[in-house]
Amino acid sequence: MTTYLVTGGCGFIGSNFILRLLREHRDARVINLDKLTYAGNPDNLREVEQDEGYRFVEGDACDPTLVGELVQQADVIAHFAAESHVDRSLMESGAFITTEVLGTYTLLEAARHNPKLKRFLHVSTDEVYGDVAEGQFSVETDPLRPRSPYAASKAGAEMQVIAYVETYGLPVVVARPGNNVGPRQHLEKFVPLCTTNAMDDRPLPLYGDGRQQRDWLFVEDNIEALDILLHEGEPGEVYNVGAKNHRYNIDVAEAILDLLGKPKSLIRFVEDRAGHDRRYGVDYGKISKLGWSPSHDFEAAIEKTVRWYEENRWWWEAVREGEFKEYYEKQYGQRLADARPYTSGGS
Numbered sequence: 001m002t003t004y005l006v007t008g009g010c011g012f013i014g015s016n017f018i019l020r021l022l023r024e025h026r027d028a029r030v031i032n033l034d035k036l037t038y039a040g041n042p043d044n045l046r047e048v049e050q051d052e053g054y055r056f057v058e059g060d061a062c063d064p065t066l067v068g069e070l071v072q073q074a075d076v077i078a079h080f081a082a083e084s085h086v087d088r089s090l091m092e093s094g095a096f097i098t099t100e101v102l103g104t105y106t107l108l109e110a111a112r113h114n115p116k117l118k119r120f121l122h123v124s125t126d127e128v129y130g131d132v133a134e135g136q137f138s139v140e141t142d143p144l145r146p147r148s149p150y151a152a153s154k155a156g157a158e159m160q161v162i163a164y165v166e167t168y169g170l171p172v173v174v175a176r177p178g179n180n181v182g183p184r185q186h187l188e189k190f191v192p193l194c195t196t197n198a199m200d201d202r203p204l205p206l207y208g209d210g211r212q213q214r215d216w217l218f219v220e221d222n223i224e225a226l227d228i229l230l231h232e233g234e235p236g237e238v239y240n241v242g243a244k245n246h247r248y249n250i251d252v253a254e255a256i257l258d259l260l261g262k263p264k265s266l267i268r269f270v271e272d273r274a275g276h277d278r279r280y281g282v283d284y285g286k287i288s289k290l291g292w293s294p295s296h297d298f299e300a301a302i303e304k305t306v307r308w309y310e311e312n313r314w315w316w317e318a319v320r321e322g323e324f325k326e327y328y329e330k331q332y333g334q335r336l337a338d339a340r341p342y343t344s345g346g347s
C-alpha cells in the first residue's frame with residue numbers, strides 16, 4: 001500500500017490527478033489536503049468521496065502542525081496547492097506569495113523529517129520561463145524569468161525546492177506543465193470562460209489583440225505525465241510537460257464557437273492584462289525519454305473539454321453563482337463596456 005498526500009486536490013488538476021491515482025493504482029491510499037479556497041470544489045471528487053482509499057482533510061498547506069502530521073503518514077507527496085490565476089495575482093498577490101512560497105516551505109520542512117518518504121512531486125508551471133519568442137522552446141536548464149506575480153511566486157517555490165534537494169537530499173521531482181484544458185477547470189480560466197459564456201450567448205472577452213499564444217495540454221495527458229514523474233522521475237530533476245499544441249487565443253475562441261454552433265460576433269476585444277506574456281513554449285524531450293508523449297492534439301483536447309462543459313451544466317452553474325460573479329464584474333465589467341467588436345483574424 002502506498003499513501004499519497006496530495007495538496008490542492010479539490011482544484012482542477014489535483015482532482016483529475018486523484019481520480020487517476022485511485023483508478024490506476026490499486027494499492028493507492030490518498031489523503032487530500034485542501035484549504036477549499038474559492039477554487040477548491042468538493043464537487044470535483046464527489047464520485048470518490050465514499051471510497052475507503054480516499055480521505056479529505058480541510059486545511060492549509062501553510063499550517064506546520066497539520067502538514068507535519070499528514071506528511072508523517074505519507075510515502076509520497078504530490079504538491080498542487082496554489083493560487084493559480086494570473087489575473088487575480090495582478091489584483092492582490094499576497095495570497096500567492098503565502099501559499100506558493102510559505103506553503104511549499106512548510107511541506108519541504110515536514111518532508112525532510114519523514115525518512116520513509118520516497119518521492120515529492122512539486123507541480124510548477126512553464127510560466128516561470130517568462131515570455132518565449134515564436135519558434136523558441138524553453139529547456140529545463142534555461143534561466144527563470146517570471147513576469148507576473150503568479151509566475152514569480154511559483155519560481156520562488158521552485159527555488160526553495162532546489163535548495164532542499166541540494167541541502168537535504170530530498171527526493172523532489174519538479175514538473176513544469178503548460179496551459180491545461182479539460183474537465184473541472186474553474187470558470188475564471190480562458191477556455192471554460194469562453195465555453196460557458198458562448199453556451200449562454202454571452203460575450204467572450206479576449207485580451208488585447210487576441211494573439212497571445214499558449215501550448216494547450218489536455219489535463220489527462222498532463223496527469224499521466226505527472227504520474228510517470230512521481231514514480232519514475234529522477235530525484236532532483238526538472239521536467240517540462242508540453243504538447244506543442246500552440247494556438248492563438250483568438251483561434252481557441254473561434255474553435256469553441258464552431259464546436260457550439262455559435263456566431264463569432266460573440267467575441268469582444270477588451271483591454272489587455274498588464275504585462276501579458278505573449279507566448280509560452282516548452283521542449284518536452286526530457287520527459288519523452290521516460291516514455292511519455294501527449295495523446296491529444298489541440299482539436300481533440302478542445303472538443304473533449306467543450307463537450308464536458310455541455311454535459312455538466314450543473315457543475316459550472318454552481319460555480320458561476322458563487323464568488324465568481326463578483327470577480328467577473330470586477331475583471332470584465334468595465335472592459336466589456338469599452339470593448340471592440342470582432343473582426344475576422346484578430347482585432
Ligand SMILES: NC(=O)c1ccc[n+]([C@@H]2O[C@H](COP(=O)([O-])OP(=O)(O)OC[C@H]3O[C@@H](n4cnc5c(N)ncnc54)[C@H](O)[C@@H]3O)[C@@H](O)[C@H]2O)c1
Pocket residue numbers: 007008009010011012013014033034035036037038039040041059060061062079080081082083084085099103123124125126154176177178179180181186
Ligand atoms: N491550470 C493550469 O493550466 C496549470 C498549468 C501549469 C501548472 N499549474 C499548477 O498546477 C497546480 C494546480 O493548478 P490548478 O489549475 O488545478 O489550480 P486550481 O486553482 O484549480 O486549484 C488549486 C487548489 O489548491 C487549493 N489551495 C489553495 N491554497 C491552498 C492552501 N494554502 N492550502 C491548501 N490548499 C490550497 C485550492 O482550494 C484549490 O483546490 C498549481 O500549482 C498550478 O500552479 C497549473
